[in-house]
Amino acid sequence: MVVPGPPDPSGTPPSVRTRLAIAAGRLTGWVSRVTGRGEGGVIGGKLALLVDPDLIATIGEARTTLVVSGTNGKTTTTHLLATALGASSSTGANLRSGLASALIARLDSATMVLEVDEMVLGEALSTSPRVAVLLNLSRDQLDRVGEPNIIMKRWQRVLQEAPPGLVVANADDPQIVLAVGGLPTTWVSPGGMWREDSHTCPACGGLLVHDGRAWECSTCDLTRPVPDVVVDGTVVTGPWGSLGLSLALPGAYNIGNAAFALTAAWSLGADPAASAEAMAQVTDVLGRYVQRRRPGGTARLLLAKNPAGWAELLELLADGRDPLVIVINSRIADGQDVSWLWDVPFERLQGRTVVASGDRCGAMSVRLHYAGIAHSVEPDPEVALACLPPGQVDVAATYTAFSDLRRAGADG
Amino acid sequence: MAERPPASSAVGICLLFPDLLGTYGDRGNATVLARRLEWRGIPSAVVEVHAGGTIPLDCDLYVLGGGEDFAQQHALEQLRGGGLATAVERGAALLAVCAGYQLIGSSYEVEPGQAQGGLGLLDVETVRGLGPRQVGEVTVTTDLEGVEVLRGYENHAGITHGGDEDVLGRRRDPEGRDRGPEGAVRGNVVGTYLHGPVLARNPSLADWLLRRVVGTLGPLDDRGTAAAEAHERALHADRITAPPAPSGSWRSRLGRAGSR
Numbered sequence: 001m002v003v004p005g006p007p008d009p010s011g012t013p014p015s016v017r018t019r020l021a022i023a024a025g026r027l028t029g030w031v032s033r034v035t036g037r038g039e040g041g042v043i044g045g046k047l048a049l050l051v052d053p054d055l056i057a058t059i060g061e062a063r064t065t066l067v068v069s070g071t072n073g074k075t076t077t078t079h080l081l082a083t084a085l086g087a088s089s090s091t092g093a094n095l096r097s098g099l100a101s102a103l104i105a106r107l108d109s110a111t112m113v114l115e116v117d118e119m120v121l122g123e124a125l126s127t128s129p130r131v132a133v134l135l136n137l138s139r140d141q142l143d144r145v146g147e148p149n150i151i152m153k154r155w156q157r158v159l160q161e162a163p164p165g166l167v168v169a170n171a172d173d174p175q176i177v178l179a180v181g182g183l184p185t186t187w188v189s190p191g192g193m194w195r196e197d198s199h200t201c202p203a204c205g206g207l208l209v210h211d212g213r214a215w216e217c218s219t220c221d222l223t224r225p226v227p228d229v230v231v232d233g234t235v236v237t238g239p240w241g242s243l244g245l246s247l248a249l250p251g252a253y254n255i256g257n258a259a260f261a262l263t264a265a266w267s268l269g270a271d272p273a274a275s276a277e278a279m280a281q282v283t284d285v286l287g288r289y290v291q292r293r294r295p296g297g298t299a300r301l302l303l304a305k306n307p308a309g310w311a312e313l314l315e316l317l318a319d320g321r322d323p324l325v326i327v328i329n330s331r332i333a334d335g336q337d338v339s340w341l342w343d344v345p346f347e348r349l350q351g352r353t354v355v356a357s358g359d360r361c362g363a364m365s366v367r368l369h370y371a372g373i374a375h376s377v378e379p380d381p382e383v384a385l386a387c388l389p390p391g392q393v394d395v396a397a398t399y400t401a402f403s404d405l406r407r408a409g410a411d412g
Numbered sequence: 413m414a415e416r417p418p419a420s421s422a423v424g425i426c427l428l429f430p431d432l433l434g435t436y437g438d439r440g441n442a443t444v445l446a447r448r449l450e451w452r453g454i455p456s457a458v459v460e461v462h463a464g465g466t467i468p469l470d471c472d473l474y475v476l477g478g479g480e481d482f483a484q485q486h487a488l489e490q491l492r493g494g495g496l497a498t499a500v501e502r503g504a505a506l507l508a509v510c511a512g513y514q515l516i517g518s519s520y521e522v523e524p525g526q527a528q529g530g531l532g533l534l535d536v537e538t539v540r541g542l543g544p545r546q547v548g549e550v551t552v553t554t555d556l557e558g559v560e561v562l563r564g565y566e567n568h569a570g571i572t573h574g575g576d577e578d579v580l581g582r583r584r585d586p587e588g589r590d591r592g593p594e595g596a597v598r599g600n601v602v603g604t605y606l607h608g609p610v611l612a613r614n615p616s617l618a619d620w621l622l623r624r625v626v627g628t629l630g631p632l633d634d635r636g637t638a639a640a641e642a643h644e645r646a647l648h649a650d651r652i653t654a655p656p657a658p659s660g661s662w663r664s665r666l667g668r669a670g671s672r
Contacts, residue, residue, distance in 0.1 A: 139435055142567055143547050147435060147480045199431040199463060205482030207463050336548070337565040339607040342440030362643030366612055369637045370440070370447050377640060 014058065021052030022059075025104045045101030056096070059103040060127020066264060067124040067164070069116040070135025070176075071148075072309050073257040076249065077135060078115035079285045080261035084275035085268065087111035091286055096120050103127075118151050122158030131264045132164035135257070137175040138197045139343075140306035141335030148175050148197045155179035168264045171227040172213045178202045178222060188263055189213055189227035190256030193315060194308035196343065231259045238263060240272040248283045253312040287402070292409030296390035299325075301405055304396040305334065307343035313396060314348050323353035323388050327381045327397035327405065328360040334398040338363045346371040355388070357381040358401050381405060422455040423626060424471035428496070428512075429479075431462045432487045436567065438477025438509045440609035444618050445473055452630050463487075467494035471504060472625040478510025478568070478607060485522065488515045491531055500533055505600035505624045509610060513595070513603035514538040514570050521570070534596045534603050536574030545569045549648060550606060552594045554581030558623075559616045562594075563648055564606025572596075572605075580604055600624045615641065 029044025082089030090102030206219025520538035580595030595604035
């Protein structure tokens with residue numbers, strides 16, 4: 001196997017160790033794929049990092065990288081941003097080993113947008129990114145990831161240790177604002193439904209006073225920065241003026257995601273109107289919102305993995321009357337504790353045909369009973385999809401359930 | 413924010429500071445209590461008290477949940493000035509979970525070595541754990557009448573020690589061995605680390621609390637939830653008694669790949 005070295009503007013050839021790590025990662029990834037043991041991504045990255053622990057920094061520094069992180073919207077925003085820039089991207093495999101294998105796999109791309117799990121932002125910052133897009137922090141997978149304030153403190157530290165060239169961050173989210181501190185930042189105000197993780201000041205614990213999107217601490221001087229970019233309906237107003245976005249992707253929150261992408265792309269010199277036009281064409285982000293076939297009809301796949309995500313999704317679903325299959329798993333990548341189902345106002349599904357499904361269909365069914373929502377229960381989501389009457393249905397699923405549904409749709 | 417007192421005929425359920433102590437889905441405990449009364453034809457009213465609000469003194473049940481450190485501190489300050497202790501003395505029931513449980517004890521540590529007084533409604537003390545957080549499924553056996561077994565999910569750094577006569581139950585490992593005490597109960601006050609929410613996972617505990625304030629409870633037609641609850645119980649029973657089967661061997665995976 002011929003292993004090209006990473007492009008390096010400084011002209012320093014990559015070390016033997018780095019080349020070896022790249023070769024080992026690629027070979028392992030290939031073996032993993034052909035033997036069917038995995039997608040090839042994570043295992044290859046793992047081995048490459050064993051050979052060269054500094055691999056992410058070494059390859060990352062040799063090109064233009066942008067990183068995108070946050071609790072919700074990071075996959076979509078990464079995809080939109082890469083589309084706006086005409087760059088390659090790494091989505092989905094957003095842990096350390098996934099980042100390594102993504103960088104190995106795309107040694108030829110000069111610009112890469114990396115989706116990064118909240119827990120490994122520090123690793124991604126070691127690539128010396130030109131831009132870090134920080135979307136939001138809210139409760140999610142509390143057993144694996146921890147409370148939002150714990151993530152915020154980690155972010156605060158890694159951002160100070162390795163500041164990116166520019167931060168594009170959410171002015172409406174107090175955790176994000178505190179994490180960013182005084183770094184050079186373009187502030188975006190996306191709006192958004194979820195407020196339950198910003199009642200107290202992340203800096204001093206004082207009560208936060210909210211007025212619309214504006215907020216300030218009643219005790220210390222933490223306050224919402226003046227946003228440079230504001231989302232109002234489908235219009236994004238920034239230093240470039242006002243621009244109407246018309247996305248193929250549904251939902252108000254995706255306009256917010258697009259505003260972050262637009263801003264980050266603009267900061268690297270992309271024309272906002274051209275970015276908007278490119279992003280408008282995006283219909284499929286790793287299977288999100290995609291219509292897949294099912295016996296007798298189609299199913300729209302929606303990812304919903306935490307209360308903040310559901311708050312936005314319930315808005316999106318409010319207009320429709322299609323049957324809804326809710327698929328809840330509690331595997332490691334979903335978070336094992338499903339208490340969060342009680343933070344979601346499922347009462348709003350009144351009048352819809354609802355099916356509770358997934359490993360935790362029992363927990364979901366109990367929640368729906370207490371919400372007063374008539375529903376049926378079918379542990380296997382594929383069976384649920386097969387049993388619903390002909391026509392269009394919506395499926396909202398947690399992470400691992402979503403991945404299974406997407407794969408089954410692609411195979412079918 | 414609803415701060416009206418509940419109608420005198422209705423059972424008042426007070427959800428305390430869901431904005432501060434609502435990180436772990438514990439608001440569901442109030443929903444479960446209200447619904448189980450409603451399903452029996454007993455009127456109830458849920459009163460939510462948010463930060464800065466006044467705690468009503470005349471509710472029958474009070475519910476506190478888990479949250480982050482700063483929020484817990486805020487809740488404690490507000491509870492110190494409020495009438496929760498008065499309501500409990502009067503005979504109101506209180507369910508306090510996780511951070512809420514810690515702050516109704518006699519003391520808890522904000523940081524290691526920095527203990528401060530709690531509300532003193534339970535005779536327990538919480539110290540800051542120095543090891544990793546306690547995170548995972550928990551099974552507890554208890555002597556509470558009509559309850560027997562409690563299941564839930566814990567996620568906390570604090571370690572709570574307490575008066576052994578007030579213990580809520582004993583933690584059990586998959587083989588049924590005793591793994592130490594869990595929670596505390598004194599009169600109508602229950603403290604526990606279990607999320608789930610605990611009353612959604614354990615309707616028997618919800619009914620135990622309701623009996624403390626309304627007396628004898630009529631039967632409940634729970635055919636709706638019974639099947640789902642049984643499904644959940646089976647799931648966790650499987651999980652804690654048998655480790656997950658190893659996934660397919662290298663050979664079988666290879667075979668599967670070959671057949672694609």
